[in-house]
Amino acid sequence: MIPPAFEYLRPQTIPEAIAFLQQYGDEAKILSGGQSLIPMMKFRLARPGYLIDINRIPGLSYIKEEDGYLKIGGLTREADLENSSLIHSKYPIILDTARVIADPQVRNMATLAGNLAHGDPANDHPATMLALGARVVAVGPQGERVLPIESFFVTLFTTELQHDEIVSEIRIPVPPPGSGGAYLKLERKVGDFATAGVAAQVIVGSGGICQQVGIGLTNVGATPIKARKAEESLCGKKLDETTIAQAAQLAADEAEPSSDLRGPAEYKRGLVKELTLRALARAYERAGK
Amino acid sequence: MICRTSPEVGGMGHSIKRKEDLRFIQGKGNYVDDVNLPDMVYGHMVRSPYAHARLKGINTENAKQLPGVLTVITGEDLAKANLAWMPTLFFDKQMVLATGKVLFQSQEVAFVVAEDPYIAADAAELVEVDYEELPVLVDPHKALDPDAPILRDDREDKSNHIFHWEVGDRAATDKVFEDAEVKAKVHAVFQRCHPAPLETCGCVADHNAATGRLTIYLTSQAPHAHRTLFAIVGGIPENNIRVISPDIGGGFGNKVPIYPGYVCAVVASLTLGRPVKWIETRSENLQSTGFARDYHMTAELAATQDGKIQAMRVKTLADHGAFNAAAQPTKFPAGLFSICTGAYDYPTAFCEVDGVYTNKAPGGIAYRCSFRVTEAAYLIERAVDVLAQELKTDPVELRRKNFISPEKFPYKSPLGWSYDSGDYDAAMKVALDTIGYDALRKEQQEKRAKGELMGIGISSFVEVVGAGPAHTFDIAGIKMFDSCEIRIHPTGKAMCRMGTKSQGQGHETTYAQIVAQELGIPAADVTVEEGDTDTAPYGLGTYASRSTPVSGAATAMAARKIRDKAKKIAAHLLECSEEDLDWEPGKFFVKGAPSKAKTIQDIAFAAYTNMPEGMEAGLEAVDYYDPPNLTFPFGTYICVVDIDKGTGEVKVRRFVAVDDCGNIINPMIVEGQIHGGLTEGLAIAFMQQIGYDENGNVQGGTFMDYLLPTAVETPHWETGKTCTPSPHHPFGAKGVGESPNVGSPAAFVNAVVDALSHLGVKHIDMPIAPWKVWNILKEKGAVN
Numbered sequence A: 001m002i003p004p005a006f007e008y009l010r011p012q013t014i015p016e017a018i019a020f021l022q023q024y025g026d027e028a029k030i031l032s033g034g035q036s037l038i039p040m041m042k043f044r045l046a047r048p049g050y051l052i053d054i055n056r057i058p059g060l061s062y063i064k065e066e067d068g069y070l071k072i073g074g075l076t077r078e079a080d081l082e083n084s085s086l087i088h089s090k091y092p093i094i095l096d097t098a099r100v101i102a103d104p105q106v107r108n109m110a111t112l113a114g115n116l117a118h119g120d121p122a123n124d125h126p127a128t129m130l131a132l133g134a135r136v137v138a139v140g141p142q143g144e145r146v147l148p149i150e151s152f153f154v155t156l157f158t159t160e161l162q163h164d165e166i167v168s169e170i171r172i173p174v175p176p177p178g179s180g181g182a183y184l185k186l187e188r189k190v191g192d193f194a195t196a197g198v199a200a201q202v203i204v205g206s207g208g209i210c211q212q213v214g215i216g217l218t219n220v221g222a223t224p225i226k227a228r229k230a231e232e233s234l235c236g237k238k239l240d241e242t243t244i245a246q247a248a249q250l251a252a253d254e255a256e257p258s259s260d261l262r263g264p265a266e267y268k269r270g271l272v273k274e275l276t277l278r279a280l281a282r283a284y285e286r287a288g289k
Numbered sequence B: 001m002i003c004r005t006s007p008e009v010g011g012m013g014h015s016i017k018r019k020e021d022l023r024f025i026q027g028k029g030n031y032v033d034d035v036n037l038p039d040m041v042y043g044h045m046v047r048s049p050y051a052h053a054r055l056k057g058i059n060t061e062n063a064k065q066l067p068g069v070l071t072v073i074t075g076e077d078l079a080k081a082n083l084a085w086m087p088t089l090f091f092d093k094q095m096v097l098a099t100g101k102v103l104f105q106s107q108e109v110a111f112v113v114a115e116d117p118y119i120a121a122d123a124a125e126l127v128e129v130d131y132e133e134l135p136v137l138v139d140p141h142k143a144l145d146p147d148a149p150i151l152r153d154d155r156e157d158k159s160n161h162i163f164h165w166e167v168g169d170r171a172a173t174d175k176v177f178e179d180a181e182v183k184a185k186v187h188a189v190f191q192r193c194h195p196a197p198l199e200t201c202g203c204v205a206d207h208n209a210a211t212g213r214l215t216i217y218l219t220s221q222a223p224h225a226h227r228t229l230f231a232i233v234g235g236i237p238e239n240n241i242r243v244i245s246p247d248i249g250g251g252f253g254n255k256v257p258i259y260p261g262y263v264c265a266v267v268a269s270l271t272l273g274r275p276v277k278w279i280e281t282r283s284e285n286l287q288s289t290g291f292a293r294d295y296h297m298t299a300e301l302a303a304t305q306d307g308k309i310q311a312m313r314v315k316t317l318a319d320h321g322a323f324n325a326a327a328q329p330t331k332f333p334a335g336l337f338s339i340c341t342g343a344y345d346y347p348t349a350f351c352e353v354d355g356v357y358t359n360k361a362p363g364g365i366a367y368r369c370s371f372r373v374t375e376a377a378y379l380i381e382r383a384v385d386v387l388a389q390e391l392k393t394d395p396v397e398l399r400r401k402n403f404i405s406p407e408k409f410p411y412k413s414p415l416g417w418s419y420d421s422g423d424y425d426a427a428m429k430v431a432l433d434t435i436g437y438d439a440l441r442k443e444q445q446e447k448r449a450k451g452e453l454m455g456i457g458i459s460s461f462v463e464v465v466g467a468g469p470a471h472t473f474d475i476a477g478i479k480m481f482d483s484c485e486i487r488i489h490p491t492g493k494a495m496c497r498m499g500t501k502s503q504g505q506g507h508e509t510t511y512a513q514i515v516a517q518e519l520g521i522p523a524a525d526v527t528v529e530e531g532d533t534d535t536a537p538y539g540l541g542t543y544a545s546r547s548t549p550v551s552g553a554a555t556a557m558a559a560r561k562i563r564d565k566a567k568k569i570a571a572h573l574l575e576c577s578e579e580d581l582d583w584e585p586g587k588f589f590v591k592g593a594p595s596k597a598k599t600i601q602d603i604a605f606a607a608y609t610n611m612p613e614g615m616e617a618g619l620e621a622v623d624y625y626d627p628p629n630l631t632f633p634f635g636t637y638i639c640v641v642d643i644d645k646g647t648g649e650v651k652v653r654r655f656v657a658v659d660d661c662g663n664i665i666n667p668m669i670v671e672g673q674i675h676g677g678l679t680e681g682l683a684i685a686f687m688q689q690i691g692y693d694e695n696g697n698v699q700g701g702t703f704m705d706y707l708l709p710t711a712v713e714t715p716h717w718e719t720g721k722t723c724t725p726s727p728h729h730p731f732g733a734k735g736v737g738e739s740p741n742v743g744s745p746a747a748f749v750n751a752v753v754d755a756l757s758h759l760g761v762k763h764i765d766m767p768i769a770p771w772k773v774w775n776i777l778k779e780k781g782a783v784n
Ligand SMILES: Cc1cc2nc3c(=O)[nH]c(=O)nc-3n(C[C@H](O)[C@H](O)[C@H](O)COP(=O)(O)OP(=O)(O)OC[C@H]3O[C@@H](n4cnc5c(N)ncnc54)[C@H](O)[C@@H]3O)c2cc1C
Pocket: A029, A030, A031, A032, A033, A034, A035, A036, A037, A038, A039, A074, A100, A101, A102, A103, A106, A109, A110, A111, A112, A113, A114, A115, A116, A117, A118, A122, A123, A124, A125, A161, A165, A166, A167, A168, A191, A192, A193, A194
């Protein structure tokens, strides 16, 4: 479990980090929490020649509401999310997600930005961010780009990020009253990646009519999946047993799972259905509170 | 009855804190990887990516060019010293480094030694190996097909068949089955598992060319036996070998075999004249070292209509992987599997086992069980449940009807064991009362009516441990006695050295308590040392729950020898005859005059300062104990599960474990052993498998996929006990470390099957992952 040799660089500012990225091109990799990258290096599956450690760049760790967005810094750790009173009171779906990622040791290091930037469909935050309609702020040589999460994930381990861009912030629209969300994950044991996971966020108007809904799926395809048909089926409808069951079936149809040690594809599809059902029910319940 | 010493003395029955834990919890343990010697260098193993391939060539030049690399050893190099192969512990041989071909993924191919572990890892990548892939054999059921590839072309016998072994009366058994009113049959696979000790295997080999001595710091459960094997295989005089097994971070059978890495480190140290450290990674441990189980079993029971079991018939296929590297007594190709007739009284049985080779890692070792006892206990306890289903009777009732009754002990089992003692119904009763069985069955009925799934699983297992009597038990020819040497110092403190080796079982505490019990010297004043072959008496080591039954007995016997001498000294000091003396733990006193007494400490001092004329100085004794029989611990475990129909998840709601291991030395340690073993059983039942795909790629070769339960997955264990002492053990103990691993898998599986039995489900193979349950529910139409 020893990685190949690499150079270690520790920039103090974002521009300095970007300069390193430009200088070393494809050979360079950003190191944030290191909880995905370092295991891959130890297995010698990733062999960056240069590690650019952004952990000492000041001012990148925060959780705040500003200009109608919840803003989470590029170096904010899972443990920060887990311990934030703002997240506890207003964003239970994010708390649901952070809590089921790995174990406390990993969560002390792992960052939300890294969890998205890694582009791993098995990671949990992508589904939640899809449900919440988040935006990813990327800083590069040309300045800042704000990337909608819907088009952020390209293929396995590939995102919209350019190699010389750094995620500096994640923005989530502040949910209006009547909102609720939940993330549910089935794992083989604590600390495992999801056999399947479902994030659901709803905005419920008067009369229980669903005004907006976001559904994201974990680890049932080459990328995190936004279950658009399921979402559409619920918009403008009253959330009840029938409509939720319909949406759950549609989400299951949208999943593209493959068989592996976590179970056969058919099972995972069934799981998406069941978890969508439960996540929507819980989101609806939370919306009422 | 065992007399109870004061808490200060801390003899048997006292839950004193483990003496070894202070250093462990303070990070002051000393494991093999903590051993750092001057000038030490580091080995790294190059392993095969293929499960079956011809080795066309190995180019080590680039690796050797890397600065800091000292040597690269290949199979061809070893062959020159006749060391390319080594014997296994079971009549087979195993490649140290591959020559000709590789037979399993992750097989050892070359050994790189460098100045530091980083260079060694880089150099290992530079070793170029030219492989030509060969057809792969994964399924043991296909091993004997005429078109199966022959794996072991080194053997005279051109077949993948290793052995056939049978026991019992085939004809009589067949006859009972022909006439039987009711028959039950189950095909159960006990999947390939891995003990996965938290500390992986490794060694530091240190050959001193000046003295000729070879010191090996080794992750060994059996340091003495390993010393002898190194002497025999390596041709090194045994007095020049010192094996030191320092603190060991879990073994569970995984650290009984000798592994290629050890041999390579020794060879490298001999050639380089420097200490060589080799420590496995987690993946190397899971993928190449001793696995357990992989038994493909069919059991049948014949019974009368009113539920009396009449006979058992067992047919089993044993997958040993590429080499038969089972570590077990030589007369038992399938270990003690013939304990499979269980806790039940019937006269007729027949059991046969065939071993085969496949392109998988070699084994299999006894993972926390006395050689295939876990497989056996699982099989009979599953089969009894299937029979209960056939008979439409309650599984508890069926068991109670068939239990061997207490007055029948010693009981001769149909496959030849002589069970020492037991009261199976007593343990069953405690378990039923604790869990509230009748209420649970009622609740199950109500839940079923509502479409909810809950199940209750029972396992009334019998173990056979403490190998074993010299007339039948040996490993590689060495009889399975074990030993203890006790030295009492002039100030009355004691040093105790053993032939066994703790890997976390708490020996430093329990052996001290035995000495405390037998001699009245406080356990706190007794230092127990194991693992250094230069100082400890010879013994076969720790596995098969044999430490208490064999070395524990040796400890009592050695202590009693000391007591005999102490009595003579006491008589001398008290100026009376030995016959006038009585003993209570800690002192001899004159009969009828208890104030005229000499404590063991007084006597110890006198043994060096004032011994009777003609008596040798000192107060010490050694005992090599040959047990007259094995011991047969038992118990009843009851598990209650709830099943989530939507996801297939099984939740263990309650688990009651009632164990009977005879007289108990330290109840807290016993409970800790039971907790640990139950947690392993849970993992085996629900989570763990070393699987292989059709190309022989290991599935489950890292902790990402070989799942170790944490506190989150582990339910609350409720423990209880009954006490039926072993009649032949010096203080009536039986051994307990393995019972929970042996007895629990059936309880878990029986509970899940019970939850689904109304749907016609009779068996589910482990590990019972949620998807398996969900698939069954789907197939049976219980979910849509
Ligand atoms: C044992 C274990 C279990 C785990 N289980 C889970 C789980 O259940 N669910 C889950 O979601 N995750 C899990 N993880 C992954 C963990 O959450 C990762 O830490 C996370 O996915 C990546 O975050 P990081 O900060 O550690 O990123 P790193 O490992 O440092 O980086 C990951 C990748 O993202 C890039 N990157 C990182 N930060 C940035 C940035 N700011 N801008 C641009 N690129 C960046 C890196 O260059 C690298 O390619 C687990 C990890 C471990 C070790």
